[in-house]
Amino acid sequence: MSERLVVIGGDATGMSAASQARRLKGQEELEIVAFERGRFTSYSACGIPYWVGGDVDGPDGLIARSPEEHRKRGIDLRTGTEVTEIDTEGRRVRARSVDSGEEYWTSYDHLVIATGARPIRPQLPGIDAPGVHGVQTLGDGETLLASLRATAGLRAVVVGAGYIGVEMAEALIRKGYDVTMVNRAGQPMSTLDPDMGHLVGDAMTGMGITMVNDAAVTELLTGDDGRVRAVRTEAAEYPADVVVLGIGVRPETSLAGAAGLPLGPAGGLLTDLAMRVRGHEEIYAGGDCVEVLDIMSGSTRHIALGTHANKHGQIIGTNVGGGYATFPGVVGTAVSKVCDLEIGRTGLREKDAEAAGLQYVTVTIESTSRAGYYPGAATMTVKMLAERRTGRLLGTQIVGREGAGKRVDVAAVALTAGMTVERMTTLDLGYAPPFSPVWDPVLVAARKAVRAVAADHT
Template sequence: MDATRPDRGGRERLVVIGGDAAGMSAASQARRLRDPERLEIVAFERGHFTSFSACGIPYWVGGDVAERDELIARTPEEHRARGIDLRMRTEVTEIDVAAARVRARDVDSGTESWTSYDKLVIATGARPVRPELPGMDARGVHGVQTLDDGQALLDTLATTQGRRAVVVGAGYIGVEMAEALLNRGYEVTVLNRGTEPMATLDPDMGRLVHEAMEGMGITMVNGAEVTEVLTGAGGRVRGVVAEGPEGSGRTEYPADVVVLGIGVRPETALAKAAGLPLGAHGGLLTDLAMRVRGHENIWAGGDCVEVLDLVSGSERHIALGTHANKQGQVIGTNAGGGYATFPGVVGTAVSKVCALEIARTGLREKDARRAGLQYVTVTIESSSRAGYYPGAAPMTVKMLAERRTGRLLGTQIVGREGAAKRVDVAAVALTAGMTVERMTALDLGYAPPFSPVWDPVLVAARKATAAVRAQGA
């Protein structure tokens, strides 16, 4: 038990709070750079699993991934074999910045102890939004943030006789869980408080997702504000109550299982209590080296931080495993005595619901307005392959460009096979600060099985170039 910072014979101690992507990437990278004789690494994880893919949970629930363990990149035993003192089922309950120590509690026994640190990594992740509404804690109501959550949902699906599912929320998790439940043979209703699903898209592109989901047999209800979860025998869920748009009335949706896909918020209660700086979205604020601002020996990464949006210049909260792993690498390099930075993001994300692929990068129209940018928008219809080649599928591309300068501001793509990963072209262009006119000259790969002669992204760039020129005339 370390009540103070003891003399460890010149060996430093790195303490990591959180055993998933950012935390264990940081611990692993620091270990690669410094051996146990120079750096002791202690990591705390309150759950049962480490280094797992939360993004893969919908595909495990839906049956595309057969086994839970396929989602685990590295087990606790593997981390320990690499010289990391990983303490599972141990929750950090307090950070004492002044004394450079953390208080941890064994989840099963309740025993508490203090551990001192020379360097600290905060990787506490995010917590699912769970509204405080009547019945929200009923049996059969599930979030899907951890592997434990996924297993609990599968257990419910295996023991529930009814086949009616309600998904609350229509963001990435919501639409992915709608597909998973559809694959499991459920009658699925999605309740969305917004005007269209996928609020990460502009409403006109979200409408395409709505129409496709309805075509797949999913009931999509927009403008639905959930007010209550109804329960029946044994406290099990039996329905969800929602108010319609503009006071259109109360509607009850029968449900044998409810899945919450409302989104997440940074898990920063510990950091806030310790007096560490938080941003407008509740995430920790860091510098380019992922150090918590104003604290030389404290780093933070993953879903608990805010990141710089390279397009708008503002801070955002984006909960994605890609960012968490990269930030963990940066943190581990710096904590291990090297040097690395995480410059920011452009907000790229892809998803799918059944055969429909959904992608976005950069700014939406409302993001551009909020940033004070003047812009033009274009939307084009194209196909994934040459029109004469078998399997060509429709694709819609929307592009935003800054008025006068023509700088690319954002791209959204909705289509079938071959649509989503095309957004990577736009992501690179955004990162490079390219104009839409410059994009039209990109030397992209072409063959009829993969693309029309003019790739859909380039068609959109050409049309955006014409719109910029027209505005400047």
């Protein structure tokens, strides 16, 4: 008698889990039913800003595997179908057709919750007016592009200055819009320390983006036609033909919470290392709806990234399929760009280290992406945190031009390995003048951190 795997969510985690489980178990052993309320599956939400900006084609270009391809591989994928209830005691889910409203129950032996995240949409007057857009799904991307085509003016306001906000600011600049970014924090990119965030803000201002920091939106004003026309803060109004919300996302766990499943401080599902929901051996969860272990601080964090989501899916599918796999946690690595500015970070910020009770030293250096004499060498700033006395690397942030962003991967590996900054200085990194100075910028920062740790001892 075969078992049944039910998957809620047809994007990275859900379909990776379903595909991996299908590779390990045949249809006679495992029936797989997947529910997706939209019409797209297995797509790159991270690519939406670049589709909007015209760098890549979409939506088809952002789809890794279509519903038809999944079905050919023996997965009963039901698009346009939303799961409205999880009955953990009865081991079943209630599904509803988006078009017809028809509802029915489906039982499961194994359940995967991969409901993703939802854009933060504050309850403000005018927030639901035409011309105000969140960007989370391919459908959102289609709607935004249609709105841009139908808009006569070229004034855009981006609310929020995190990863989504800065990427959408770039996309709109590329489409010829005058962009104003309204940010309630003192500088963009709150995932960086304030001094590094200021570097990003200064660079964005130099690109022609109007930066409005320390400003909370109080209302979105509309015209006689009901469409958004301006964004209001306590101090001013900013004209807008289109508004993009880049405030961030929250785990979409309303379904899981209603079923009584355990949620963490950020509202994400809590799982064990095998990605099983705590206290429920038959239920797995992964992707943007979960909280994951931060290896550096020892606490759980919500980090919405496709890299983690796909890994979670592989791990879940392996475990459902009879194998064994675990997800050890993250160090918090992320990269982004706005025009030609690259931004990378990994590990702890200063306030993260303080919250974890760690004592630290910090250093900041400026270097170049290539040998100084080689054409195209661009400057970058590297900030590094190291633990007092031990010299253990705690975090690294990089802001610069070409070649800056992906250098953070060196620090991510060092963090995962628990390396000290002194040990980092001996790393055998690749060198040639077109790619790096003799001392790579990350190693220059490590050398300075070694001296700071030594000076702290005296």
